[in-house]
Amino acid sequence: MTSDQSTAAGVPESEIAPRVRAVYGPEDLSSVPAFAGGFINFGYWEGVPLDRPLTDEDRVRSERGLYRRVLRTLPGRGSAVEVGCGLGLGSALALEEFGFGSVTGVDIHPEQLERARRANRSLLERSPERLRFVPGAASRLPFPDGEFDALFSVEAAQHFPDLAAFARESARVLRPGGRLAVTSFFLPEGGEGRAEALAERLESFADGLDVAHPLGTLVSALAEAGLAEVSAESIGAQVWPGYDHFLAGAGLPVAWPRNFLGAYRDGLLDYYVVTARRPALC
Template sequence: MSGAADAAASRVRDAYGPEDLSSVPAFSGGFINFGHWEGIPLDRPLTADDRVRSERNLYRRVLRTLPARGRAVEVGCGLGLGGALALEEFGFRSVTGLDIHPEQLARARRVNARLLAREPWRLRFVQGAAERLPFPDGEFDALYSVEAAQHFPYLAGFARESARVLRPGGGLAVTSFFLPDGADGAAASLAARLDSFAEGLDIAHPLGTLLTALGEAGLTDVRGESIGAHVWPGFDRYLSGVELPVTWPRNFLTSYREGLLDYYVVTARRPTDGA
């Protein structure tokens, strides 16, 4: 690993380890995502309840794209709140939350202690990396990831592993922020505007890199849909009413409006045998 890659990995570990990003006011509710704000009025002051609703809605936007309701794995599960939502609202048989950060997994187990005690077979948490999933071939009916792929250093490895652990006919859904078509040279501009890119916490992946990687891994029906119009304006509107120690997160909306960055839902499926 290069010096820059080491520094980026260290920054990610700090953010999700001792710094506990889930405790930052901008991520009220602990979901650690920017939210999907469709249906939430933005012409009035936004509340912490609105923020949590947006975060839960982003999970709903992803989970409803998955065709199967059997065994699911979430890659980059954070506090495991999305896994609990998947079980409660979408009827998955079981959810495995995977995260590379042991501190996050410890927090997830504490947050979900009641569910783990009541139905331990339905929810579990496992440590592992996105490009080296610690599961057998064909283990899951569905794989999803919510606002974690911007941290993955090797999208091709993530794609290959996702295809491997999905059963034939299984579905994948990933949501995160990527460079849109035509903005492949935007990494330097993003680093100048957004500290998370400058520090290596976020990686300026072009959307096409992920779409190509999923197709090359053998997945089909690969699609990327922009949902930025339902993410960035609402998130920025919420930030305008929160006391922030820094101002740079307000530049996400500007970067979106200038075509440097967008937010996507990416879906794909593993073909059935003979398909």
């Protein structure tokens, strides 16, 4: 396949940032010790004791907890779509624990979709009509208008190059009355000029894996796309200290991920849950 051929839903491979393509493709981020055996997210550590060394079981519990924190904001019925589903473990959790009739996981990376199908083979075999994984980009979702009652995205928006396009597509594929929930890390209000400082501290921002999106960019984009009740809640206090405490005992081969906590404490970035609703028809 050449760099100009499509990898997902008409999106040329050349439109995927090289570092994003590598990390979620041949490098397989899910295989590194900080994520192996669980989800690929920084975790929501509320309820996990931080006064002792943390285990891999604690990490997976926190990663699952982040999904639960997001999914509790959604209706828990009808159909749902996860944008940037990765290994698909969160899509499966949404299906099994939150009462959705069906869940569709979307990811732009073919390798991730194959991993998702392998990781969830048993559930796919038992409920093929209720769980599926399909290729697609956040800016070009491969669904008709009004397809879903809920849309969620967990720690993927920091990779989306165009939040306005993601917001428009989210609004388009939601049914009237449908709800959206997005969680990821963003520059806080007033931090719009701090991308360079983040890149100096955190390799993922320097090499193009993560994009320094201001929170206001997503909030404004969702409102401009026609969604209502757009709100953002900081959950950084439940993410960064626990994540850093886990990393302290993880034996990382590199030191820079420990800088996330300092960047949060210095006001360079924070972690948020952003929710919105597509207005019901009159």
